[in-house]
Amino acid sequence: MARAELTIDTHTHSNLSPDGNDPAEQLAAGAAANGLDILCITDHFEIPEKEDAAYRDLLQIRYHEVLQTRRRHPAGPCVLAGLELGGAIYDPAFAEDLLRRYDFDFVLNSLHHIFYPDGPVDYYNVDYRQHDAQTLLRDYFEKLYNQCRLGLYDALAHIDYPTRYMRLKGIDCPLEPLYDVIDPVLRLVAQQGKALEINTSGLFADFHTTLPGLEIVKRFKELGGELITIGSDAHAAPLVGRGFADGVEIARQAGFRQIAYYKRRQPVLVKII
Ligand SMILES: [Zn+2]
Ligand SMILES: [Zn+2]
Numbered sequence: 054m055a056r057a058e059l060t061i062d063t064h065t066h067s068n069l070s071p072d073g074n075d076p077a078e079q080l081a082a083g084a085a086a087n088g089l090d091i092l093c094i095t096d097h098f099e100i101p102e103k104e105d106a107a108y109r110d111l112l113q114i115r116y117h118e119v120l121q122t123r124r125r126h127p128a129g130p131c132v133l134a135g136l137e138l139g140g141a142i143y144d145p146a147f148a149e150d151l152l153r154r155y156d157f158d159f160v161l162n163s164l165h166h167i168f169y170p171d172g173p174v175d176y177y178n179v180d181y182r183q184h185d186a187q188t189l190l191r192d193y194f195e196k197l198y199n200q201c202r203l204g205l206y207d208a209l210a211h212i213d214y215p216t217r218y219m220r221l222k223g224i225d226c227p228l229e230p231l232y233d234v235i236d237p238v239l240r241l242v243a244q245q246g247k248a249l250e251i252n253t254s255g256l257f258a259d260f261h262t263t264l265p266g267l268e269i270v271k272r273f274k275e276l277g278g279e280l281i282t283i284g285s286d287a288h289a290a291p292l293v294g295r296g297f298a299d300g301v302e303i304a305r306q307a308g309f310r311q312i313a314y315y316k317r318r319q320p321v322l323v324k325i326i
Pocket of ligand 2: 064066137286
């Protein structure tokens with residue numbers, strides 16, 4: 054199994070995310086216990102839910118909490134202030150303003166919501182019996198392309214996000230028939246000089262693959278992609294860093310010789326060894 058010169062997790066959630074369990078302090082302690090060198094805390098901000106108090110009021114708190122954690126643990130893993138920005142396409146001006154107001158180290162680009170006439174719904178909550186799987190995914194990738202075009206991010210998170218829940222519900226969702234809409238996303242991310250995330254959370258679900266799997270990571274490389282980040286998407290301290298070695302191995306098999314993390318929105322390259 055391949056390793057990297059540093060052990061890194063660039064996708065984690067504290068309890069300031071609606072679905073997170075532990076405070077930033079505990080994530081830092083979990084990162085130290087799991088031997089991490091770099092921990093980036095990327096709590097959610099969902100543009101489609103921006104009127105929700107959880108998002109409206111907590112952004113400032115979560116940002117400062119990460120900075121405080123960093124100050125309190127000067128000898129522990131390097132703690133970086135990230136953000137998982139969901140659904141920028143729903144209000145690009147708001148998203149842009151938000152990124153301008155905070156000095157984040159790293160911004161993940163996510164699309165968690167499908168748009169219904171009566172409002173957006175997280176793919177986690179979608180009733181898949183109401184949809185043709187391929188049509189739903191096609192719409193998702195087309196919208197994701199438009200969101201990437203905004204350029205308001207450093208790494209594209211879990212590019213095949215809806216498949217996480219479709220697979221868990223036993224819905225077959227091959228991606229090959231969708232390469233005509235997936236390749237433009239990968240090509241755009243590569244041309245923008247942004248990173249593709251290997252999200253290791255799926256390794257521990259019933260379907261046992263990273264999001265995305267090796268084939269998509271290979272395509273990213275073939276289409277000119279140069280930057281890969283690896284994140285556990287941990288929502289609890291003991292899970293920080295989980296699957297990192299598998300993520301590095303997939304990056305290596307896809308032809309990458311280094312991975313990246315971000316400081317002050319700039320990539321820092323780390324060799325695969
Ligand atoms: Zn996400
Ligand atoms: Zn996440």
